[in-house]
Amino acid sequence: MLKLIGAVLILFAGTMIGFQQAARFAARPRQIRQLIQALQRLETEIGYGYTPLPEALARSSAHLPEPVSSLLREVKNRLDEADGLTFRECWECSVAAHWPGTAMKAAEQGALIRLGSALGISDRDDQIKHLKLAMGQLKAEEETARDDQARYEKMWKSLGVLIAALVVILIV
Known part of the structure; x- marks a missing residue:
């Protein structure tokens, strides 16, 4: 009886x-x-809204599911508390802190880190270009993630x- 319970x-x-x-393979493309x-x-x-970056982060995070919304909120909070930290440093710290809670891989993290070094230091048009570049990279990674999920x-x-089942057979 004890062996049966152990096997189960x-x-x-x-x-x-x-x-x-x-589930991790299924969560990666969704995230x-x-x-x-x-x-x-x-x-x-x-x-289009001409919104300052901290406020844009707060507004965007309000409409997104976890873990992405907490990442953006963390960046905004770090910017509010910034003791001489640049936007890039706040962004990188937030990405590093929240990344283990996601199913995403290093390629997506690299795209976000590169984006963080370009946001907040240039004009609006340049920031939009960098956002579009990052979205293009993430779309390519999403296709790869869907292939991995299917496989x-x-x-x-x-x-x-x-x-x-093999372990149970070997034990019994």
């Missing part, structure tokens, strides 16, 4: 690990899409169950 727990744990990995929407909102606020999501679900 191992199967359950392996299955959940597989499903958790599959990249949300990040693109955030940059589109920033572009609109800066380009690996089912594999991880199956792999979790199969490895757990």
Whole structure:
């Protein structure tokens, strides 16, 4: 009886690990899409609303889901509390602090870091160009993430169950 309960727990744990990995593959394209929407909102606020950057960040974050909204809020909060920090430093610190909570990879982080070094230091038209460049890079990464999702999501679900079943067979 004890072996049966142990086998069921191992199967359950392996299955959940597989499903958790599959969920990360499913979350990455969704989060990249949300990040693109955030940059589109920033572009609109800066380009058409003539909104200052801290206020544009606050307005954009109000309409976005997590984890993207918390990233933008964090940048705005750091700017408000900035003790001599530049926008780039506030942006990089916020991205670094919030990145582990996302399913995105280093390529998306690199695009955001590059964008942060261009925002806030140039005129409105140049900032819009940099936002569009970052959105283009993120769209390419979104396509890659969708391909990875299609390729690996089912594999991880199956792999979790199969490895757990192998462990149960080896133990019993």
